Amino acid sequence: MKGRAMKANSKSLFRTLRLARTGIAGLVFILFYLSISFTGPLYKNILDTLTSLQFLPSFINVAVAGGAWIGAGFFPVLLLTLLLGRVYCSTLCPLGILQDVVLFLSRRIARRTMRYRNGGWNIHVSVTLLTFSLAAAGIPVLLGLLEPFAFWGRTYRDVIVPLGRLISTGLVEAMKSFRIYLSPVPFEGEPGAVFMTVILLAALVLLTVRYGRWYCNRLCPAGCVLRAVSIRPAWSIRFVPDKCTSCGSCASICRSGCIDIEAQTVFSDRCVVCFDCLSACPFGALEIGGNYRKSKNRISKKQPADPNRRKAVVAAAGALLAAAGVTAGAGVLGQSYGTAKKADRTVIPPGSGSLYRYTSRCISCHTCVSVCPTHVLQPSFFALGVSGFLQPVMDYRSGYCEWECNVCTQVCPTGALSPITVKNKQALQLGRVEFVEDRCVVFSQGTACGACAEVCPTQAVRMVPFRGDLTQPFTDNAICSGCGSCEYACPVDGEKAIFVRGLDSHQAREVRETEQSPFSVDVPEEFPF
Amino acid sequence: MNRREFLRTLGRFGFAAGAASALGWPFRLFSQENLRSGSPENRPAGEQGIYDLAAVMGGEPAAMFDAGIAALGGIKSFVRPGQTVVIKPNASWNVSPDRGATTTPSLVRRIAEHCRDAAASKVYILDHTIDNWKLAYATTGIEGAAKTGGGQVVPANSKGYYQEAVVPGAGSLKKVLVHELILEADVVINVPVLKHHGSTTITSAMKNLMGVVWDRSYYHSTDLHRCIAEFGLLRTPTLNVVDAHTVMMSGGPRGSSYRSSLSVKKMQILSADIVAADAAAAKTWGIEPEKVRYIVQADGLRLGSMDLDSLRIARIRV
Numbered sequence: 001m002k003g004r005a006m007k008a009n010s011k012s013l014f015r016t017l018r019l020a021r022t023g024i025a026g027l028v029f030i031l032f033y034l035s036i037s038f039t040g041p042l043y044k045n046i047l048d049t050l051t052s053l054q055f056l057p058s059f060i061n062v063a064v065a066g067g068a069w070i071g072a073g074f075f076p077v078l079l080l081t082l083l084l085g086r087v088y089c090s091t092l093c094p095l096g097i098l099q100d101v102v103l104f105l106s107r108r109i110a111r112r113t114m115r116y117r118n119g120g121w122n123i124h125v126s127v128t129l130l131t132f133s134l135a136a137a138g139i140p141v142l143l144g145l146l147e148p149f150a151f152w153g154r155t156y157r158d159v160i161v162p163l164g165r166l167i168s169t170g171l172v173e174a175m176k177s178f179r180i181y182l183s184p185v186p187f188e189g190e191p192g193a194v195f196m197t198v199i200l201l202a203a204l205v206l207l208t209v210r211y212g213r214w215y216c217n218r219l220c221p222a223g224c225v226l227r228a229v230s231i232r233p234a235w236s237i238r239f240v241p242d243k244c245t246s247c248g249s250c251a252s253i254c255r256s257g258c259i260d261i262e263a264q265t266v267f268s269d270r271c272v273v274c275f276d277c278l279s280a281c282p283f284g285a286l287e288i289g290g291n292y293r294k295s296k297n298r299i300s301k302k303q304p305a306d307p308n309r310r311k312a313v314v315a316a317a318g319a320l321l322a323a324a325g326v327t328a329g330a331g332v333l334g335q336s337y338g339t340a341k342k343a344d345r346t347v348i349p350p351g352s353g354s355l356y357r358y359t360s361r362c363i364s365c366h367t368c369v370s371v372c373p374t375h376v377l378q379p380s381f382f383a384l385g386v387s388g389f390l391q392p393v394m395d396y397r398s399g400y401c402e403w404e405c406n407v408c409t410q411v412c413p414t415g416a417l418s419p420i421t422v423k424n425k426q427a428l429q430l431g432r433v434e435f436v437e438d439r440c441v442v443f444s445q446g447t448a449c450g451a452c453a454e455v456c457p458t459q460a461v462r463m464v465p466f467r468g469d470l471t472q473p474f475t476d477n478a479i480c481s482g483c484g485s486c487e488y489a490c491p492v493d494g495e496k497a498i499f500v501r502g503l504d505s506h507q508a509r510e511v512r513e514t515e516q517s518p519f520s521v522d523v524p525e526e527f528p529f
Numbered sequence: 530m531n532r533r534e535f536l537r538t539l540g541r542f543g544f545a546a547g548a549a550s551a552l553g554w555p556f557r558l559f560s561q562e563n564l565r566s567g568s569p570e571n572r573p574a575g576e577q578g579i580y581d582l583a584a585v586m587g588g589e590p591a592a593m594f595d596a597g598i599a600a601l602g603g604i605k606s607f608v609r610p611g612q613t614v615v616i617k618p619n620a621s622w623n624v625s626p627d628r629g630a631t632t633t634p635s636l637v638r639r640i641a642e643h644c645r646d647a648a649a650s651k652v653y654i655l656d657h658t659i660d661n662w663k664l665a666y667a668t669t670g671i672e673g674a675a676k677t678g679g680g681q682v683v684p685a686n687s688k689g690y691y692q693e694a695v696v697p698g699a700g701s702l703k704k705v706l707v708h709e710l711i712l713e714a715d716v717v718i719n720v721p722v723l724k725h726h727g728s729t730t731i732t733s734a735m736k737n738l739m740g741v742v743w744d745r746s747y748y749h750s751t752d753l754h755r756c757i758a759e760f761g762l763l764r765t766p767t768l769n770v771v772d773a774h775t776v777m778m779s780g781g782p783r784g785s786s787y788r789s790s791l792s793v794k795k796m797q798i799l800s801a802d803i804v805a806a807d808a809a810a811a812k813t814w815g816i817e818p819e820k821v822r823y824i825v826q827a828d829g830l831r832l833g834s835m836d837l838d839s840l841r842i843a844r845i846r847v
Contacts, residue, residue: 181690
């Protein structure tokens with residue numbers, strides 16, 4: 001990008017930039033959708049790349065969950081923001097792109113006029129500090145609600161997937177008449193979570209249509225950090241002196257409301273670098289310019305001491321102190337009142353380690369929920385206590401943990417679920433099986449069942465002789481993995497006859513399987529009949 | 530009406546009839562009434578081979594099928610040109626085929642190939658798997674084998690594919706949601722793997738048909754043996770091919786390397802009579818058919834005969 005004076009062809013350059021931005025954003029959005037919807041090594045790599053570039057999740061993964069610094073996505077994002085401002089917000093953040101899609105559609109329906117608004121620093125910093133303080137105290141509830149990747153992840157799972165199911169069910173039905181048999185998009189979930197996401201998404205859509213990127217500059221914790229970094233990036237959009245006629249074309253289209261015509265200033269901290277204003281200005285009064293190059297044409301005047309700036313510094317110091325107080329207070333309160341207290345039976349997912357480790361790191365993006373092939377992972381409300389709000393748990397009514405699967409641990413962007421191998425997962429004990437004789441079909445009906453033992457991958461539940469040719473379940477807790485296959489399969493209505501009681505900390509189960517199945521060759525001499 | 534108009538009208542009627550029959554009317558309705566075409570007494574005399582049951586020993590599953598089906602008069606006595614076929618293997622678990630928990634893929638492939646040779650219009654392969662269907666279809670090798678054999682793998686994991694059917698004369702399984710292809714297909718070839726089962730002692734042909742219904746839980750909570758037997762009142766397969774090559778003797782039906790043992794018996798049992806097939810399978814596994822309750826009940830429902838001595842059995846070594 002050339003420094004100050006834009007040439008006559010700058011209009012086409014601006015248009016190209018804008019096109020590039022929408023192109024990249026569109027591509028990223030489509031890749032997000034595809035890579036989370038489909039399985040395979042290629043999609044896996046794409047999903048890994050995209051999620052590792054998510055600013056806060058990647059930061060949590062490194063700083064809190066102990067992930068590798070090398071390859072951590074938040075660092076290049078920080079660098080990018082220092083150089084070019086918040087391009088992240090319009091090309092890599094799925095929620096940002098979603099808002100831009102909403103804006104695009106709403107502008108096609110009706111003309112929307114944006115207007116300049118003040119910075120909103122107070123709200124934004126307060127909300128963000130509170131969010132971070134609570135998260136640091138081990139209560140990432142606000143972070144989970146506001147973090148844009150988490151917001152997007154829930155939108156995908158609770159809105160896009162159910163819509164996909166609806167559409168694909170019709171499609172599958174239609175294809176049957178052509179003798180083509182397909183499978184509809186699988187969806188299984190609590191209506192409560194869907195309802196909540198729909199409400200939050202509806203609020204976001206309304207805000208976006210009316211106020212543009214309001215969320216990103218008032219509530220988004222990632223946005224707040226990136227704002228601080230992009231107060232004066234290396235290059236940014238700015239006014240060309242003496243060309244502006246104050247027509248307001250730029251401000252009325254600015255989705256961030258960050259163009260102040262009177263002060264002839266584009267506030268780069270709120271600008272998401274969508275490039276709309278550049279092509280909207282009929283007089284070429286906006287340009288992209290370097291902020292750190294010494295300019296010969298410009299008189300660099302010594303600024304007088306600004307009393308407002310001093311106030312701001314004092315306010316920032318006070319805010320940080322308050323945040324530290326909130327962190328400490330919430331931490332103490334959390335420990336004494338057990339904000340992370342698990343409902344008795346609840347089972348936490350593989351790779352989560354222990355209850356506190358899990359609840360303090362999960363931001364409820366529900367990526368694991370979306371990729372779980374058996375739908376055993378379901379969002380919880382208060383099963384993990386206050387601090388576990390919306391975090392996924394193993395719901396053995398919806399599914400069971402597939403023995404040969406570890407995908408949830410492979411996709412977690414924050415490291416709340418550590419990436420463990422299938423073998424390591426198979427050695428874990430997530431919970432222990434319990435059998436309630438009175439409820440069991442074999443005892444209450446006197447008929448054969450064995451649904452629980454049938455599906456047990458470890459023989460922790462197996463059938464032993466009962467009476468006559470009837471067999472009854474027998475449980476062997478030491479080797480139970482807590483996968484919930486038995487609980488899921490149990491045909492008893494209401495309270496199941498066999499269930500898994502989750503552990504606060506995962507343990508190692510006793511492994512008795514051998515590497516090889518015991519074969520014996522005994523081809524009979526004669527036909528047995 | 531002149532001659533030309535007459536011929537044209539007649540032509541149109543002919544076209545309409547052809548189109549209707551292509552859509553399956555009214556012949557499919559007819560075949561619905563005659564679903565139990567599998568049991569020997571219901572089949573036209575010409576189709577009855579010399580033998581009621583073929584038992585093959587000593588080879589690989591595909592070779593044993595070749596020999597066994599030849600003894601029963603070849604695949605053409607079960608599949609007529611243009612018919613649709615459903616092959617129902619056991620693909621229930623996300624485990625590799627060498628674990629003896631699922632049907633040998635090469636057998637499924639060979640059966641599909643035979644059906645294509647017999648000019649079947651479609652060969653579908655389906656199983657309502659217990660584990661995730663995509664994983665199970667792939668890991669068991671059934672999907673690959675079916676495709677190589679010219680079959681079409683069909684999902685059975687969504688309720689939309691299941692139709693409610695009334696089971697005539699049933700006491701426990703009065704109504705059941707069945708995969709619509711099982712109800713529609715002209716020919717059903719049931720290809721179970723013989724295994725130990727924790728609660729029904731063995732699982733073979735009749736038990737394998739739990740994989741064409743939607744709600745297995747209902748079976749388990751409403752007299753499992755009775756439900757397994759009574760499904761035969763709705764439809765019995767045209768042909769049953771029991772894969773007894775590598776037989777799980779304990780720790781079934783899923784099996785794990787802890788507490789399950791596999792016995793290589795190199796056997797296969799083929800019969801249109803599902804009760805006879807299961808009786809022979811029971812003997813092969815090492816239990817008297819009289820001790821497996823669903824076999825006794827199915828025999829009582831006259832779905833076939835568990836009295837092996839009364840049957841004409843071809844015993845073949847390959």
